[in-house]
Amino acid sequence: MRERRSGPAIVLALLAVLAGAVSGGCTGSRADRWKVVPRAAISGGRLVLDVVSDPKTFNPALASETTSTQILGYLFRGLTRVSPKDGSVKPDLARRWEITEGGRKVVFHLIPGLTWSDGHPLDARDVVFSFRNVYYNPKIATPARSVLLVDGKPFTVTLVDRETVAFETPKPFAPLLEELGVEILPRHILAPVVGAGQFNRAWSVRERPDRVVGSGPFVLEKYVPGQYVFLRRNGRYTPPDGLLAPPGCRLPCLSRIVLRIIPNETSSLIRFLSGKTDLYGVSPQQMAVLKPSEERARFRLLVRGPSLSESFVTFNENPKAPIDAYKIRWFRNRRFREAVAWSIDRTALVNIVLNGMGEPIPGPVPKAVKAFFDDRLVPYRHDPAHAKELLVEGGFVYRGNRLFDSEGHRVIVVLLTNTESPERIQMAQILQANLKDVGIKIRIVPLQFNMLATLVTTSYRWEMLLFGLTGVIDPHGDSSVWQSSGFLHLWNPRERKPDQPWEAEIDTLFDRGATTMDPVQRKKLYDRWQEIAHRELPIVDLVTPDQISAVRMTLGGIHPTPLGGVVPHITQVYQRGVLTPA
Amino acid sequence: MIRNVLRRVVHLFVVLGGILFLSFALIAMAPGDFLSQMALNPQVSPEVIHRLKTIYGLDTPFYMQFVRWIEALFNGDLGYSFSYHLPVTDLLLSRIPLTLLLTFTSILISWGLALPLAVYGAGRPNGILDRSLTGFSYLSISVPSFFLSLLGVLLAGRTGWFPIGGAHRPDWTSEPGWERILDMGHHLALPAMTLALGSFGVLYRLMRSAVLEVRDQPYYLAARGRGLSPRLLRLRYLFRNALNPLVTLFGLELGGLLSGAAFVEMIYAWPGMGRLMLHAVMTEDLYLVMGGILTGAVLLLLGNIVSDIALFFLDPRVRERES
Numbered sequence: 001m002r003e004r005r006s007g008p009a010i011v012l013a014l015l016a017v018l019a020g021a022v023s024g025g026c027t028g029s030r031a032d033r034w035k036v037v038p039r040a041a042i043s044g045g046r047l048v049l050d051v052v053s054d055p056k057t058f059n060p061a062l063a064s065e066t067t068s069t070q071i072l073g074y075l076f077r078g079l080t081r082v083s084p085k086d087g088s089v090k091p092d093l094a095r096r097w098e099i100t101e102g103g104r105k106v107v108f109h110l111i112p113g114l115t116w117s118d119g120h121p122l123d124a125r126d127v128v129f130s131f132r133n134v135y136y137n138p139k140i141a142t143p144a145r146s147v148l149l150v151d152g153k154p155f156t157v158t159l160v161d162r163e164t165v166a167f168e169t170p171k172p173f174a175p176l177l178e179e180l181g182v183e184i185l186p187r188h189i190l191a192p193v194v195g196a197g198q199f200n201r202a203w204s205v206r207e208r209p210d211r212v213v214g215s216g217p218f219v220l221e222k223y224v225p226g227q228y229v230f231l232r233r234n235g236r237y238t239p240p241d242g243l244l245a246p247p248g249c250r251l252p253c254l255s256r257i258v259l260r261i262i263p264n265e266t267s268s269l270i271r272f273l274s275g276k277t278d279l280y281g282v283s284p285q286q287m288a289v290l291k292p293s294e295e296r297a298r299f300r301l302l303v304r305g306p307s308l309s310e311s312f313v314t315f316n317e318n319p320k321a322p323i324d325a326y327k328i329r330w331f332r333n334r335r336f337r338e339a340v341a342w343s344i345d346r347t348a349l350v351n352i353v354l355n356g357m358g359e360p361i362p363g364p365v366p367k368a369v370k371a372f373f374d375d376r377l378v379p380y381r382h383d384p385a386h387a388k389e390l391l392v393e394g395g396f397v398y399r400g401n402r403l404f405d406s407e408g409h410r411v412i413v414v415l416l417t418n419t420e421s422p423e424r425i426q427m428a429q430i431l432q433a434n435l436k437d438v439g440i441k442i443r444i445v446p447l448q449f450n451m452l453a454t455l456v457t458t459s460y461r462w463e464m465l466l467f468g469l470t471g472v473i474d475p476h477g478d479s480s481v482w483q484s485s486g487f488l489h490l491w492n493p494r495e496r497k498p499d500q501p502w503e504a505e506i507d508t509l510f511d512r513g514a515t516t517m518d519p520v521q522r523k524k525l526y527d528r529w530q531e532i533a534h535r536e537l538p539i540v541d542l543v544t545p546d547q548i549s550a551v552r553m554t555l556g557g558i559h560p561t562p563l564g565g566v567v568p569h570i571t572q573v574y575q576r577g578v579l580t581p582a
Numbered sequence: 583m584i585r586n587v588l589r590r591v592v593h594l595f596v597v598l599g600g601i602l603f604l605s606f607a608l609i610a611m612a613p614g615d616f617l618s619q620m621a622l623n624p625q626v627s628p629e630v631i632h633r634l635k636t637i638y639g640l641d642t643p644f645y646m647q648f649v650r651w652i653e654a655l656f657n658g659d660l661g662y663s664f665s666y667h668l669p670v671t672d673l674l675l676s677r678i679p680l681t682l683l684l685t686f687t688s689i690l691i692s693w694g695l696a697l698p699l700a701v702y703g704a705g706r707p708n709g710i711l712d713r714s715l716t717g718f719s720y721l722s723i724s725v726p727s728f729f730l731s732l733l734g735v736l737l738a739g740r741t742g743w744f745p746i747g748g749a750h751r752p753d754w755t756s757e758p759g760w761e762r763i764l765d766m767g768h769h770l771a772l773p774a775m776t777l778a779l780g781s782f783g784v785l786y787r788l789m790r791s792a793v794l795e796v797r798d799q800p801y802y803l804a805a806r807g808r809g810l811s812p813r814l815l816r817l818r819y820l821f822r823n824a825l826n827p828l829v830t831l832f833g834l835e836l837g838g839l840l841s842g843a844a845f846v847e848m849i850y851a852w853p854g855m856g857r858l859m860l861h862a863v864m865t866e867d868l869y870l871v872m873g874g875i876l877t878g879a880v881l882l883l884l885g886n887i888v889s890d891i892a893l894f895f896l897d898p899r900v901r902e903r904e905s
Contacts, residue, residue, distance in 0.1 A: 050747075053861060056665045064620065065665070141637045143620060146627040200637065204668045225676045226853020227748040262747045262851040263860075267735050271746050274739040450614030450866060453621040457628075469624055480624045487628045 036554055038577040043249040045575030046256035047555075048277045050268040054226060054261055058212045059203035060183035061134050061142040067261075074231055074257060074570055075214035076183035079108050079127065081240065084564020087371050087473045089177040092240045093122070093184060093215065103172030103517040108180075110163045115236045116186050117219045118210070124165040129187035131157040133194050141200050147179050147477075150514075172515045174522060175476045186213045217252035217571045231257040239571060246557055246574060253557065253574035273297050278555050279566070282548040284357035285423075290550055298579050304547040304560040306359055306367040308471025311349075311427060311542040313340070313415075313464060317491040317499075321460040326409050331463075331491075335394025337537040341380040342387040343438045344431060349543045353426045358545040363530040364478065366471050366544060368562040372523060374530040379541070387438045403439030412441040416455065417466040419446040427542070428466050456490065465490065473563060475526045479510045481539075482529065491538045502536050554579055590890065594883040601879045602872065603648065609868055610644030616664045616866045638664055640868075651869065660876065661869025665861070670873035673858060678840065678877070680749055681847070681854030685839045687770055688777035696782050697828075700789035701821060707794060715786060722783030730779060731849035734772045744772045747851035773850040777843055781835075788831065792824035799823070826897055833889025837882030840874075 039045070055068040060076050063069050079094040091097075094108040114122040135145055136154045148155065155176070156168040169176060189211070193202045203212055209220040217239075218231035232255070239251040246253060260277070262268040272280040273293060282290055282301065294301055315331035316323060330336050346360035360379035365372050392398070395406045403411040415431065417424045425446050432442040442464070447455070455462045469488070472478055480486040484495040484503045498504035506529055513525045533539065549566040551558050557572035567573055617634055620626040635641045639650070651661055660670035703712040738744040745751075750766050757765065796802055797820065805819050835842075844856030855874065862870035893900050 053857075057667050059667070062667055064626075138633065139637070141634050143626045143630055143634070146630045147625055152629075201667055205666060206668060206672060224748075224752075224853075226680070226851075226857060227750075228752050230752065258752065260747055260851075261853070263857050264849045264851065266732060267746055267849055267851055270735050270739040274742070274746075276746065450612070450618040453618045454613035457621045467622070469622065472624070478624055480627065488622065488624050 035580060036577045037580050039575065043253055044255045046258055047254050047573060048258045048260065049279055050262040050271060050277050051259045052263055055205055055229060057204055058207055058220060061140065061144060061185065064143045071229055071259065072183065074218040075212065075216045075220060077215045078181035078183055080177050080181050082178055082181060082473060084561035084568050087369055087563055090240065090242065095241050099517065105166060105168045106176060107160065107164060107166045111238055111241065112163055114215065114238055116213045116215055117234045117236055118213045119236060120188050122215055123162040124159050126187045127165045127184050128157050128159045129191060130185045134185055134199065135182065144182055148182065172517055174514055174517055175474045178474050184215065189213050218257055226261055229259040243569060243571065246572060249574055252571035272550060278552040280550040282550050284354040284545050287355055287357055287548065298553050299550045300553060302549045302551060302560045302566050304566065305562060306544045307547040308366045308368055309468055310361055310366060310471065310544045311424065311466065311468045312539045313466050313542065314490050314539045315464050316460065316462050318460050318493065323461060323463055326405060326407060327463055330405060330411065333394050334536060335390045337540060339387040339390040339438060340435065341537055341540045342383045342390065343434050344542065345382040345434050346379055346543055347382065348430055349427055352430060353423050354543065354545050357548060358543050361541045361544050363534045363541055364539060365475060365530055369473050372475050372526050374527045377530060377534050384437045391438065398439055401439055411439065412443065413464045414443045414445055415464045415466055416445050416447055416452055416462050418449045418452050420449055424466055431466065476514050483507050483510050502532050506532055587887065587891065590887050597883060598879055602876060605875045606648045606872060607644065609866065609871060614866065615640050616868065619865060651872065660873040663867055663870040665865055665867045670869050673870065674873050674877060677853065677855045677858050680852065681840055681843060681856065684770065684773055684852055684854060685843050687774040689835060691774060691778035692781045692785055696785035697789055700786050701793055701816060704790045704793035719783035719786040722779050727776060727780045728845045728849060730776050731846050734776050735849060738772060745769050749853055773846050773852050777846050788827060789824060792827055793820055796820055796823045822896065829889050829892045829896060833885040836885025836888060839881055840878050
């Protein structure tokens with residue numbers, strides 16, 4: 001999980017004042033309008049990006065944080081990949097596959113003649129090695145294993161021939177194709193390392209770049225700690241079937257990617273404004289700074305619609321939680337949760353916290369995931385009067401403007417959120433004001449992430465939580481949250497049997513969703529889940545920010561996509577030409 | 583003197599042991615551990631986290647982990663970074679030289695400017711030079727270093743005179759030696775000046791008041807009355823005697839060599855220890871944090887010993903007491 005870091009407000013204010021000056025002047029030219037003079041050939045060219053931290057490893061099986069996974073995404077490939085346009089599964093190293101035995105067996109055929117970046121042939125033995133010897137090896141510290149199990153059991157991976165490999169699962173498993181996007185590793189390099197018990201230290205950031213052998217469009221050229229990562233075009237790259245090259249270039253079009261390690265977001269923004277980088281991920285708060293500079297600083301702002309990340313509140317309904325029993329009774333009362341949902345002014349959250357760049361959300365599936373989003377659902381409106389009626393209906397009483405339960409306890413709730421996200425703290429303050437209007441007193445306690453995680457997942461000593469989880473494309477990825485036995489079933493974790501009838505129904509829907517191979521049937525199952533979630537509100541969904549990117553005008557191969565940023569595939573990106581004053 | 587230094591060294595080991603144990607205990611007592619970052623990720627199951635805990639040795643009581651770490655320390659092993667999957671020693675050695683380069687350069691600039699200017703400024707108290715420098719030193723003390731760094735980055739972005747981020751150009755290995763030195767100096771200039779500006783004010787104020795105090799001392803007045811040359815007066819009587827309080831400060835500066843530049847390193851993206859340690863603390867990368875604390879503490883304690891030795895040679899009163 002990754003939180004976006006935002007500088008303090010003073011920094012943004014300072015930037016707002018000075019951004020114009022920076023955007024106009026760094027290269028000495030002060031033209032207001034620019035045009036791109038095309039280059040003779042679009043092959044070649046380099047892409048410069050800033051990343052917030054050093055890569056921690058070049059070993060895809062060990063990587064867990066964003067910079068490492070971003071870089072490794074350029075160096076390695078899986079059997080499949082997910083289309084950033086619609087979330088559908090596309091071929092990558094595999095050229096095609098057949099699903100047999102009612103979905104229990106999938107046979108993959110690799111692209112013939114594949115090679116690793118060192119020229120060694122890449123074949124089905126590498127696939128078998130990656131799964132049997134690495135991902136399913138209990139001595140290897142890989143966080144990827146969790147998604148490669150069905151009912152806690154590994155897939156059976158069998159070598160059919162050099163270009164064919166079969167995967168069998170104990171029962172049909174619909175997300176299998178998506179999960180097999182996990183990186184395939186070179187057997188000829190890593191088998192001796194696994195044999196020597198040294199895999200957990202293999203391909204560290206001190207590794208010689210030419211020893212990090214991959215199958216992706218780029219190879220590691222150089223890493224200077226704290227400063228740069230250089231990636232060079234992999235001349236032995238074979239593009240996946242169906243991926244088209246822009247006219248006049250062979251994939252990948254770029255000859256180099258330069259990643260500069262800039263830990264401070266403000267410095268990175270200044271670097272982008274002064275023309276040092278080609279792409280910048282914009283937070284809604286930065287729009288006011290960037291919009292006026294768009295033309296002069298020679299970039300385009302692309303708003304790609306709602307993102308995968310969402311904010312929500314949830315309550316501790318766990319009967320064994322070490323908090324006041326009467327509070328647990330409030331939280332288990334559906335009318336209470338419903339009243340909270342009606343009390344929150346989501347439009348204010350969007351306008352104040354997200355600068356108007358976002359939207360309220362109705363349920364747990366991000367709107368960006370069109371394949372599963374139930375568009376019949378609408379977000380709860382801001383209606384404090386209705387919320388008050390619901391609270392009275394739920395057995396609460398008003399004494400003046402204050403709310404009490406039927407036993408006479410004043411309704412005071414402690415709201416936890418994490419300090420790393422200033423946006424979330426701002427949201428908490430708006431929630432506090434909204435809930436005050438319906439008589440509920442909120443005490444906000446921002447906590448450091450690790451402390452928050454411990455309270456929520458280990459000691460269960462919490463009342464109300466404002467948070468967001470990593471967005472997933474296939475709803476099965478949320479089963480640990482929504483199935484009653486799930487380890488992240490936040491409101492009442494690891495139930496022995498479903499505590500509520502609707503939880504039992506959600507359990508069944510997720511079980512069937514995982515084993516139903518027909519996409520239309522799956523959509524119906526997950527629609528029903530969203531309907532229940534929207535009605536029962538164990539999680540009260542709030543808002544999602546828009547995805548915004550700032551792109552240098554010279555960059556080609558850029559197409560905003562709902563699920564994958566503005567770069568549908570890194571191989572198709574190219575430098576169109578040079579900028580001159582118009 | 584030697585006996586005194588030896589006593590100090592023994593004292594150093596005792597204090598160091600205390601610092602290390604307390605730090606280890608505090609990190610261990612803080613809620614969560616390195617793997618808590620994964621605890622709220624729906625894609626990583628608790629079983630996998632538990633397995634990782636066993637692999638990293640985080641499932642044993644903290645005192646056991648401490649004893650194991652101390653044992654390894656005596657063999658020159660500072661432990662293993664969970665984030666980087668690398669020995670902590672390797673990581674520290676790759677970052678310490680650049681932080682030392684930055685902090686030493688800034689110390690050279692700030693001390694090299696503040697001390698002579700304070701002697702000259704205090705030569706004519708409340709003169710134009712003294713007033714301007716006093717005003718400037720107030721400004722230097724009151725502007726926080728992160729704000730000054732942001733202004734520096736904006737200046738670099740606006741003018742293009744200085745690079746933003748890194749310690750050298752990406753392609754510098756192909757350049758001749760002197761060009762590489764110039765390139766590094768170019769990258770170093772803004773962060774070093776920012777740090778130097780931050781400590782200039784304190785140094786100037788301290789040195790100025792020490793000089794003014796010495797100027798009123800009978801031994802100085804007597805020396806001046808004997809008609810010694812102004813140069814000799816300044817160097818032997820004024821400068822040397824005014825240095826005493828600054829020697830102690832110098833010891834503290836040595837202690838801050840590795841940690842004092844963290845903010846500036848973050849904003850200028852200078853690839854030093856500060857960034858590494860900040861990430862280590864945020865993610866509870868236990869042995870990396872401990873490695874950082876160990877090197878910082880050793881430098882601080884050594885700094886104190888160095889300043890004691892310097893005082894021994896500078897101040898006859900200390901020599902007399904010690905003998």
